[in-house]
Amino acid sequence: MAHDPQTDHGILEETRQKPRHPTLYKVILLNDDYTTMEFVLQVLESVFHKTPALAHRIMMQVHVEGHAVCGAYSYELAETKVATVQDLARRDGFPLQATLEEE
Numbered sequence: 001m002a003h004d005p006q007t008d009h010g011i012l013e014e015t016r017q018k019p020r021h022p023t024l025y026k027v028i029l030l031n032d033d034y035t036t037m038e039f040v041l042q043v044l045e046s047v048f049h050k051t052p053a054l055a056h057r058i059m060m061q062v063h064v065e066g067h068a069v070c071g072a073y074s075y076e077l078a079e080t081k082v083a084t085v086q087d088l089a090r091r092d093g094f095p096l097q098a099t100l101e102e103e
Contacts, residue, residue, distance in 0.1 A: 024103040025078035029058070029085070031066045035094040043096070044070060047084050072103050 037059055044055035048070045061068035073081065078100040089096035
């Protein structure tokens with residue numbers, strides 16, 4: 001290909017793609033009539049690493065509003081936390097459910 005001095009100005013343009021932030025998924029605890037508040041607090045502190053004060057606030061939101069977001073994570077981590085919550089609940093005889101949804 002021949003070099004055309006009238007159209008080729010020697011300027012190279014670099015195209016940069018905007019960095020994509022990973023999609024986050026909210027882990028949501030659902031209220032039920034059987035799981036104790038103490039167990040929910042324990043789950044929030046051990047699985048989601050919430051402080052006792054924040055765990056209490058989230059637990060009360062689950063109790064009053066029927067559900068609450070515990071955190072937002074990558075899909076794999078959110079899925080693992082949901083499974084952990086349900087395994088712990090089943091082990092202790094509670095029907096506590098957790099779910100995830102895209103943020």
